[in-house]
Amino acid sequence: LELLNLKKMLSIVQFITDAFKRKKQKFTLESVLAEFILDNDALRRMMYIMDRQMTSGLAGGLKESTIAMLPSFVPVLPDGTESGKYMAIDLGGTNLRVMLMNIADNVDDTTAESCNFRMPQNAMTGTGEELFDFIASCMESVLRNKKLLDEPIKMGFTFSYPCDQTSLCSAKLLRWTKGFNASGVEGEDVVKLLQTAIHKRNLKITVMALMNDTVGTQVATAHDMRQCELGVIVATGTNASYMEDVKKIPKLKDVDFPYEKMIIDTEWGGFGDGGEAEFIKTQYDRIVDERSVHPGVQW
Structure with a gap:
């Protein structure tokens, strides 16, 4: 099992490296981390969406929200x-x-x-x-x-x-x-x-x-x-x-x-299962999601 996980990790690293080569970008720590930096407008948008999801969760749980509020x-x-x-x-x-x-x-x-x-x-x-x-x-x-x-x-x-x-x-x-x-x-x-x-x-x-x-x-x-x-x-x-x-x-x-x-x-880990967080996803999020046990939802 540990060997399998190591192979998966190495394949992800190789995928990321190849992606940078295709874009002819230098593969640096700064270039990777840059995708995870959100500006204030994006953060406020996330706050607004999350607040609405939490309120809906208190009313109807997963029938009305991706944040169950159990x-x-x-x-x-x-x-x-x-x-x-x-x-x-x-x-x-x-x-x-x-x-x-x-x-x-x-x-x-x-x-x-x-x-x-x-x-x-x-x-x-x-x-x-x-x-x-x-x-x-x-x-x-x-x-x-x-x-x-x-x-x-x-x-x-x-x-x-x-x-x-x-x-x-x-x-x-x-x-x-x-x-x-x-x-x-x-x-x-x-x-x-x-x-x-x-x-x-x-x-x-x-x-x-x-x-x-x-x-x-x-x-x-x-x-x-x-x-x-x-x-x-x-x-x-x-x-x-x-x-x-x-x-x-x-x-x-x-x-x-x-x-x-x-x-x-x-249960805020489910936030985004309905696509409400697509605008902040990085290529790395998509790679991990595609290779998870439950693609498309909280794994």
Whole structure:
């Protein structure tokens, strides 16, 4: 797999070099970076388009916008007094992270042990059953190593893919991104799929909450820094979350949610899927898109 990725990268570099030769331009760092510099008019145009897309997303999600503006059902941020022992898993790219945490009232006394597992290709692009069985096997390995197999434990699930979330612990996958394409998962409740894999191994783990890495970043940071109002991820993908007034989320008008605010998972990585960002695309964007798992949309 690594050799294949290297070959792809080399072919892209060769393509770019050949493009400059055809244009009889000198291939320099400055000439490459020049395509990524936007003037103020372009930036203002992007701001305007993005603002409209976000407003439309709050009203109708992906039916009306390329920015889904997904409800997280997280109504409040931590106040720093939370405590307890928990497991957390983070699936959001080529690695799976399994954590055991002991959260104390005093931040300095909080401990966390983390184990990283490389995602095999058959789990990423095979069947959903293979994917969640692999995740459960990693969780079992950590618990066995810590001699905690017989101890009931509550877990938080960080799942960094666009989901239609209907409660804090129920979410259907809208579409795979970041190189994943496991079959039988899109349109299904990922918490139920994981819980089924957990039960198959007779593990005493209960999934209590699901959120993506962006919402998780905002919540975790707010535990230590009360002024945190925004979560942003720039990694394999990019995304942002923020606290919104529920009255400004029209698509939740028929949902019984007894709180005034809710964290919104913007899923702004999908911005441009409708062609609204074509005017700023470079030749490099087009090369990467053409060779991605999902050409034309967020990969």
